[in-house]
Amino acid sequence: MIKPRSRRGGGRPTISDVARKAGVGAITVSRALREPERVSQDLRRQIQAAVDELGYVPDPNARALASARAEVFGVLVPSLTNNVFAEVVRGIYDSLSDSPFRIQLGNTHYSGLEEERLLQVFGSQRPAALIVAGIDQTPASRKLLENAGCPVVQVMETGPDPVDMMVGFSHLDGGRTATEHLIEMGYRRIGFIGARMDPRSQRRLAGYRIAMEKAGLFDPRLITTTPVPSSVSLGRELFRDALAKVPTLDGVFCNNDDIALGVLFECHRAAIDVPKTIGIVGFNDLDMMQVAFPSITSIRTYRYEIGRRAVAMALAAIAGDRPQERVVDLGFELKRRESTAR
Amino acid sequence: MIKPRSRRGGGRPTISDVARKAGVGAITVSRALREPERVSQDLRRQIQAAVDELGYVPDPNARALASARAEVFGVLVPSLTNNVFAEVVRGIYDSLSDSPFRIQLGNTHYSGLEEERLLQVFGSQRPAALIVAGIDQTPASRKLLENAGCPVVQVMETGPDPVDMMVGFSHLDGGRTATEHLIEMGYRRIGFIGARMDPRSQRRLAGYRIAMEKAGLFDPRLITTTPVPSSVSLGRELFRDALAKVPTLDGVFCNNDDIALGVLFECHRAAIDVPKTIGIVGFNDLDMMQVAFPSITSIRTYRYEIGRRAVAMALAAIAGDRPQERVVDLGFELKRRESTAR
DNA sequence: GCGCGGGATGGTAGCGCTACCAACAAAGCC
DNA sequence: GGCTTTGTTGGTAGCGCTACCATCCCGCGC
Numbered sequence: 001m002i003k004p005r006s007r008r009g010g011g012r013p014t015i016s017d018v019a020r021k022a023g024v025g026a027i028t029v030s031r032a033l034r035e036p037e038r039v040s041q042d043l044r045r046q047i048q049a050a051v052d053e054l055g056y057v058p059d060p061n062a063r064a065l066a067s068a069r070a071e072v073f074g075v076l077v078p079s080l081t082n083n084v085f086a087e088v089v090r091g092i093y094d095s096l097s098d099s100p101f102r103i104q105l106g107n108t109h110y111s112g113l114e115e116e117r118l119l120q121v122f123g124s125q126r127p128a129a130l131i132v133a134g135i136d137q138t139p140a141s142r143k144l145l146e147n148a149g150c151p152v153v154q155v156m157e158t159g160p161d162p163v164d165m166m167v168g169f170s171h172l173d174g175g176r177t178a179t180e181h182l183i184e185m186g187y188r189r190i191g192f193i194g195a196r197m198d199p200r201s202q203r204r205l206a207g208y209r210i211a212m213e214k215a216g217l218f219d220p221r222l223i224t225t226t227p228v229p230s231s232v233s234l235g236r237e238l239f240r241d242a243l244a245k246v247p248t249l250d251g252v253f254c255n256n257d258d259i260a261l262g263v264l265f266e267c268h269r270a271a272i273d274v275p276k277t278i279g280i281v282g283f284n285d286l287d288m289m290q291v292a293f294p295s296i297t298s299i300r301t302y303r304y305e306i307g308r309r310a311v312a313m314a315l316a317a318i319a320g321d322r323p324q325e326r327v328v329d330l331g332f333e334l335k336r337r338e339s340t341a342r
Numbered sequence: 343m344i345k346p347r348s349r350r351g352g353g354r355p356t357i358s359d360v361a362r363k364a365g366v367g368a369i370t371v372s373r374a375l376r377e378p379e380r381v382s383q384d385l386r387r388q389i390q391a392a393v394d395e396l397g398y399v400p401d402p403n404a405r406a407l408a409s410a411r412a413e414v415f416g417v418l419v420p421s422l423t424n425n426v427f428a429e430v431v432r433g434i435y436d437s438l439s440d441s442p443f444r445i446q447l448g449n450t451h452y453s454g455l456e457e458e459r460l461l462q463v464f465g466s467q468r469p470a471a472l473i474v475a476g477i478d479q480t481p482a483s484r485k486l487l488e489n490a491g492c493p494v495v496q497v498m499e500t501g502p503d504p505v506d507m508m509v510g511f512s513h514l515d516g517g518r519t520a521t522e523h524l525i526e527m528g529y530r531r532i533g534f535i536g537a538r539m540d541p542r543s544q545r546r547l548a549g550y551r552i553a554m555e556k557a558g559l560f561d562p563r564l565i566t567t568t569p570v571p572s573s574v575s576l577g578r579e580l581f582r583d584a585l586a587k588v589p590t591l592d593g594v595f596c597n598n599d600d601i602a603l604g605v606l607f608e609c610h611r612a613a614i615d616v617p618k619t620i621g622i623v624g625f626n627d628l629d630m631m632q633v634a635f636p637s638i639t640s641i642r643t644y645r646y647e648i649g650r651r652a653v654a655m656a657l658a659a660i661a662g663d664r665p666q667e668r669v670v671d672l673g674f675e676l677k678r679r680e681s682t683a684r
Numbered sequence: 685g686c687g688c689g690g691g692a693t694g695g696t697a698g699c700g701c702t703a704c705c706a707a708c709a710a711a712g713c714c
Numbered sequence: 715g716g717c718t719t720t721g722t723t724g725g726t727a728g729c730g731c732t733a734c735c736a737t738c739c740c741g742c743g744c
Contacts, residue, residue: 014730025694030732040692057466061406062730065699070403080435081428090422093449097456102463105447107435114439121444124399232630261630268610268635288574288603293610356700367724372702382722404700407729 013054022050033058060102064126071101073314074122076132078110078198082230084256084284084303085133088155091307092131099315101128110198112138119144126150129314135159135166136199151317153310157200158329165317166327167309171200174299174332175207178253178281181297183215185340187251187279191222191242193263194255195230201255204283208253221246230255235262251279251340257286260296264339280339294338302330355396364392375400402444406468414444415656416464418474420452420540424572426598426626426645427475430497433649434473441657443470452540454480461486468492471656477501477508478541493659495652499542500671507659508669509651513542516641516674517549520595520623523639525557527682529593529621533564533584535605536597537572543597546625550595563588572597577604593621593682599628602638606681622681636680644672 019026024043032039032047039047050056064070075092077085089105096103104127106118115132119141122130129151135158137145145152145163152164157171182190192208194201205223212218224242228234235258243249254260260282267274274280274294282289285300309330313323361368366385374381374389381389392398406412417434419427431447438445446469448460457474461483464472471493477500479487487494487505494506499513524532534550536543547565554560566584570576577600585591596602602624609616616622616636624631627642651672655665 015732016730026730027695027732028693031693034732038692043693057462059407059730060467061403061412062699063732064403065401065407065701066730066732068699068732080432081425083423083425086423086428090449093422097449102446104444107432107439120399125402233633236633258630262633265630265633265635288600288607291575291578291604291607293607357702358700368700369702369725370723373723376702380722385723401700404729405702407731408700408702410702410729 012059013056015056015058017054018047018050018056021054022046068126070125070127072104072125072127073101073311074104074106074125074127074130076106076108076115076118076122076130078108078133079229080105080107083286084301087303088133088307088310091304091309092311093307094304095308095311108133110196112136112141116141116144119148123148128318129153131155131310131314134199135162135168137163151314151322153314155306155310157203158327162326164326165310165313165323167306167313167330168328169301169330169332171203172207172210174283174301175204175253176211177207177332177334178204178283178297178299179208179211181334181336182251182253182279182281182340183211183217185251185275185279185342187340187342188217189219189222189246189248190217190251190253190279191224191246191249192255193235193238193242193252193259194223194225195228195234195238195259196255197225197227201225204253204255219246222249225255230258232258232262232265235259236266237262239263239266249278251281253281253283255283257282257284257289257296257298260298260339261288261292264292264294264296275339275342279342285333285335289335290337292339294341297337297340298335300333300335302332305330354401355398357398357400359396360389360392360398363396364388410468412467412469413442414446414467414469415653416446416448416461416467416469416472418448418450418457418460418464418472420450420475421571422447422449425628426643429645430475430649430652433646434653435649437650437653437657450475452538454478454483458483458486461490465490470660471495473497473652473656476541477504477510479505493656493664495656497648497652499545500669504668506668507652507655507665509648509655509672510670511643511672511674513545514549514552516625516643517546517595518553519549519674519676520546520625520639520641521550521553523676523678524593524595524621524623524682525553525559527617527621527684529682529684530559531561531564531588531590532559532593532595532621533566533588533591534597535577535580535584535594535601536565536567537570537576537580537601538597539567539569543567546595546597561588564591567597572600574600574604574607577601578608579604581605581608592619593623595623595625597625599624599626599631599638599640602640602681603630603634606634606636606638617681617684621684627675627677631677632679634681636683639679639682640677642675642677644674647672 015029016026019029029047032044079085108115131153133156135154154166157168158166224238260280263280272278282296282298285298289296289298357371358368361371371389374386421427450457473495475498477496496508499510500508566580602622605622614620624638624640627640631638631640658665
């Protein structure tokens with residue numbers, strides 16, 4: 001009647017194999033692995049020896065099922081290739097690499113619907129925490145996050161109404177600061193060039209507009225945007241469009257650094273002097289901005305740090321002490337460089 | 343004695359809730375969800391209605407435990423921010439987005455030890471397939487892959503001895519082709535500039551060496567490398583080192599496009615004419631290579647396609663028909679541009 | 685000497701699902 | 715008409731682990 005052992009399990013050692021070998025109960029092995037301080041030294045050593053000898057690795061699925069909690073962080077970003085999110089994700093990975101937590105990474109492709117679907121999938125695993133990019137979730141997504149039963153951190157931006165916690169900075173302020181810098185440096189016909197135009201880009205544009213209006217320089221024809229995903233080559237094209245539209249253009253605030261680089265290259269190609277004829281400001285301050293010739297002024301953002309902080313906050317919440325400040329603004333910094341040094 | 347329902351599970355509906363509501367057995371619900379064609383139309387409809395009404399989502403952990411197989415693809419890459427791997431990962435995600443498979447992404451940080459550790463963790467979940475970057479696994483990692491009990495695809499490179507399947511191209515041939523192009527264009531004192539110098543970079547260097555030796559141009563002083571992670575700014579620095587070492591340098595083959603871009607910017611800054619005084623070749627052909635001024639010659643590689651193909655092969659193997667060609671070489675293409683057009 | 689608190693250990697009963705096999709009805713065969 | 719065959723459905727028994735509670739033992743106070 002009694003089968004010798006797992007007919008399905010492919011013969012990997014289980015917790016009871018370890019228990020038998022160590023001469024203890026299965027539950028003691030479980031404890032020794034999860035809360036060693038609750039097991040006596042002697043047993044702990046015996047159990048460790050048995051674990052090593054058998055090469056036992058706990059089955060995370062069984063663990064999750066029994067404890068109704070998976071040791072998984074769900075992470076949702078709109079793009080995997082955009083360096084900005086890659087940095088955030090890297091921060092998350094680095095912060096979690098010594099923890100028992102695994103990471104489930106989802107790509108929403110900047111789509112609210114995909115985000116909902118992934119949230120559904122991720123939620124079904126009872127994750128330990130959820131980290132999502134952005135603050136513009138659909139109502140359905142928001143509900144899913146609220147009912148996830150775990151800490152939730154919205155990253156990249158700050159806003160007034162966190163689902164749970166937030167780490168980021170103000171894109172509007174970033175856009176305004178960049179634009180004000182151009183104005184301050186004496187540029188007047190300052191264009192905004194933006195690709196993708198996701199919600200964060202929209203807010204940068206809003207910041208641009210505020211600064212321009214305040215200075216009495218706003219003109220809708222100065223704005224050139226497209227929903228097409230951002231790239232260096234697209235930056236070049238958009239700049240040509242912008243220049244064709246407004247030949248008197250004397251500065252551009254770019255949605256991001258890829259676009260800015262494309263603008264710079266086109267200036268080289270068309271023999272337009274930077275910064276004398278055209279001033280350029282980027283956004284994010286990728287490494288290449290300071291190496292470019294001329295080096296490009298940009299808004300430095302702390303992507304890696306956002307990832308790290310998000311994990312730290314989630315971990316604290318899991319441990320029971322939710323940080324009292326639920327919205328953390330990591331700010332940004334204007335890096336003044338040659339591209340605007342008139 | 344009998345508790346009403348799950349005291350632990352947080353009250354989410356289970357398969358038996360659905361079964362009760364639909365008036366069928368739990369196993370029939372399970373089948374209706376996984377192999378609908380084995381359940382009659384009528385029941386299928388009833389069950390679907392119950393699922394929708396209750397908002398039932400199957401618990402992947404319970405599923406994995408019961409079936410001894412998780413619907414998870416394990417993916418191991420050495421870096422998350424390197425655009426090259428990000429593209430591969432994007433290809434994997436896109437290919438899997440309509441499937442029931444989830445993705446478990448691990449970052450090995452170019453470390454064999456981390457790879458082993460992650461393989462251990464990933465293996466404990468009984469993944470449906472494993473995709474790993476590179477072909478230089480440690481013996482322990484190789485054993486783990488062989489015993490994983492699932493399809494394994496090594497990506498980025500091809501080699502003689504696949505664990506199971508492979509998709510990639512020859513980095514050695516790529517390096518040789520790039521170097522031969524420079525020689526053909528009349529450059530003679532051609533340097534190799536490389537950062538990180540992971541196994542793939544080493545093979546590109548080997549290709550460079552073969553081409554240089556064949557042309558009787560090889561000189562070890564032409565090689566400038568560092569284990570430091572690659573970046574545009576590093577490219578600039580390495581180029582200055584190379585030029586200081588060999589002032590007669592008239593061309594460089596760069597390890598990758600970031601380095602090449604750094605070299606180009608330094609040439610601008612030092613007023614070195616490209617391509618007349620110095621020829622530049624990159625590797626991977628990122629979008630910005632064709633936009634740069636002058637545009638940069640590079641070896642185009644098919645990263646996204648590698649990701650897609652790897653998934654397709656794994657999926658085929660899961661479905662039972664392993665592709666007969668277990669090693670797929672996607673090749674590369676030399677993109678001749680202004681930076682070598684003497 | 686007795687009872688009692690507290691730390692260490694173990695047994696039992698699931699977690700939610702699916703593999704396996706049994707049961708049964710309808711259909712096809714001689 | 716009795717037989718097998720085929721297709722549909724359900725029951726039972728786990729998968730490997732942990733929550734919960736029971737048990738045991740030690741040392742302590744009175």
